[in-house]
Amino acid sequence: MKDIPVIYVRNLVKKFGSFTANDGLDFEVYEGEIFGFLGANGAGKTTALRILSGLSKPTSGIVRVAGFDAGNEAEQIKRNIGYMSQRFSLYEDLTVKENIMLFGGIYGLRKREITGKTADLLSRLSFEEYGDRLIASLPPGLKQKLAFSVAVLHDPKIVFLDEPTGGVDPLTRRQFWELIYESASRGITVFVTTHYMDEAEYCDRISIMSEGRIVALDTPENLKKQYNAVSIDEVFVKIARSPEKIV
Amino acid sequence: MKRFFGFVKKEFLHIFRDFRTLIILFGIPASQILIFGFVISTDIENAGIAFLDLSKDEISTGISDRICSSGFFSRTADLAGYEEADRVMKSGRAKAVIIFPAGFGREFLSGRQTTISIIADGSEPNTATLITSYASAIISDFNREYTAPGMTAPLPVQPEVRMFYNPGLKSHYMFVPGVITLILILICALMTSITIAREKEFGTMEVLLVSPLKPSQIIIGKVMPYFFLSFINVIVILLLSWLVFDLPVRGSLALLLAETMLYIMMSLSLGILISTFTANMQQAIFISLIGLMLPTILLSGFIFPIENMPKIYDVLSSVLPPRYFIVIIKNLMIKGKSFSYVWKETLILTLMTIVFLGISIRNFKIRLE
């Protein structure tokens, strides 16, 4: 099972005018994996993630997600993925239940199914009393957990998370990662970008991006060994300082 | 003070950076002036007319040809029977049907009384009135020419007329003041209310309020760019009306510009006022656009004279600032009068500005406390 790539990327290039945001990326992500995308702001993580989730077209290269080509089969990809952006993007002026109903409906779930899943989801997050509250009135931590749960509501093959824990306290981040593990255990592949180095330790494999290129890609353990570091943070610092930035 | 100028500069950049917005800002007055100048006219030209000629003789065709060659009308149908009249007007092909009864020419030449019927489409009252009066005039002319030459005599009373202020009877004299009034209040009130509502909606107002700038400085900084933009707009309109429509400012230009600044200030205060009781941009837009647009167009005397309206509208429209400004521009620009003719209107606009600002400050303080 572990060797089937659900994401397959070869020589991905994305240019915005003369600016090259992604410069020849190569990687695979396997089914059930938690794959971390690390890098400073502006390294090109979000650009790559947007291409993988069908929001943006690659300039050149092969990008296959869930068996479909990101260049011309973006809509088929969207059927098989979930997505959560760094900007919180549930409808603030709808209630929790109304948001779930909407996104469930868009993914073609039946009303009965949605009602069942809603109850399930709310109890799992111990959210029951918030069901009829407007999203705008929820604290940020709750919003984020909810957004993730909505992103995996339709049991996608892969879920893309773009800096999902930005601006959240450590305890909530911990709880958030529990949700991620729980989804991964259900067989959902998780693709997550972050700039929190400690979060990288939770991933099965990580890739480190810098200036549009992947400069390192392996399991956290192997990377630490390779760079002779005690933490990923240290790995990152060492890579950033090395003049040639080789793979 | 330096901080304040920095802030004003930022606000200016914010607007002028967006090229599209700028084009629109100047495109709006220009296109409106041109539309009003060339499209909006109550005159009749080539109105469709159908004829039901049951006589088909020299006289009846003479009259119908005369009607059609006047430039006001064009013949769109010749009917075979009375029952077709309804159809041809229902489909909108003809605005009126002119009917010559059987034997019309014979009766006419024999000097007996004859009758021509004009049936006009009353669903457009103004057009209907104009069509019937134009057609009647043409027919009367035709009559007079058929009268034996020696029989005509001067009428006992012959009225002469002088059309004051607008001898050429051009419609520009109405719409240029109207367009200035309309554009200024909409752009100023709309833009101001949206800009401030935006800061509220995105929570950036809080950030500004905790800055060392005073609330009044923030508001002034926000509205200042619109003040300049509107002022430039006025100059564009005045130039256009002078160059394209040959309508110069007859009175004091300095006074006109000063009054314009007063009106702009009034509109900006109205915008600020709207923003103090709306929670988000959508509400601000709704109130300032949908709430202001039609009343300003229709009740200010811009297209439809207030004197023609039922009495109550004299009172209703007295709360609308555009009504006073239109009077001011007409006096200064077209009649070429001095300040003594507009001091009352000026005073009213000044009072309105003060009241709007006063209420805004009160609302603003309540919110802050």
Added chain:
Amino acid sequence: MRTILFLIRKEFLQIFRDRMIGKAIFAVPLVQMLILVPAVTFEIREVKLCIIDMDMTSESRKLIGQLEGSTFFRVSHSTFSENEARNLLDKNRYDLILRIPGGFGRDIGNRNPAAIHASINAINATTAQLSWAYLNGVIHDYNLNIIADNPGSIATAGIIPRTEITNRFWYNENLVYSHYMLPGILAILVTAIGFLLAGLNLVKEKEAGTIEQINVTPIRKHQFITGKMVPFIIIGLFDLALGLALGKLVFRIPFEGSIGLFFLCAAIFMISVLGIALFISNFSSSQQQFMFVAYFFMMILILMSGIFTPFESMPSWAIKFNMANPMAYLIRINRMIMLKGSGFRDIYRDIASLAVLAVIFTAFAVRRYRKTA
């Protein structure tokens, strides 16, 4: 189809969650209609007339009497000072000054042509022309009276027309302005609301970032646009229905034609207008920007549509432009169906053109909406 229903439900929830907007979309058009319709008239109620009678003979007083008897004129001031009269005209207190020079009565008695001078405030050219026409009418009658009083003395043939012209107005016999304006004003209000709400709604999703969450779902483009249109079509038609009902109650507006046909046309119209609105909002990145562009286009569409002034008096380029102006079709169709009772057979061409516009604009909106950049 189910997806669209979910989207429509969401839009309605959002619209009515904003209490102010939820109320305003019904209250604002109806209140404005009630207030504005009676005000909008070209019909002159009364011309304020100031008379300078330098003659003071029975002849001049007879003329004044006839003017006073006319329903159009209100003779409310007499003076002997030209300056005072001129000043009153300047101050807008009077619309018309009529000067009867000395010797007026003598001239009439001697059967010489007698002159009188009218000065009219002509800033509003239409009103000035109408006032002049009314004045001429009264003088014409006065002339006829003089001639009738002196049979044989003055040749009569030039004045008494041998051809009588009878006027009749169909569909609106008394030329009631409210019947004419109400369909138009209603159309403007419904358009403005649909245009603004739908357009702003889409831009708002962009600003809030929620559109990205939608774009990453397998939703189809046409589903999304349909979901954005239908709620505003329904609101627009609902507003229209309320407005009509109110118009019937308050202004006794006739409704000659088929209500079904009327709403069919209105629905097609709403689609085309919303198509334009969504097309514009696809270009705009902020609500402010959308506002500018929307205001610009709405103004042009409304003013060009022939709502205030007859279609016939426009130059030919304007008439050509109006072939792509949904508003122009709606105004025309509304008046035809409501006042004239025109049926499908009478207006099928306009309906077909409007439908073509609806398809084109909607196609633009759908095409312009990009799920993948």
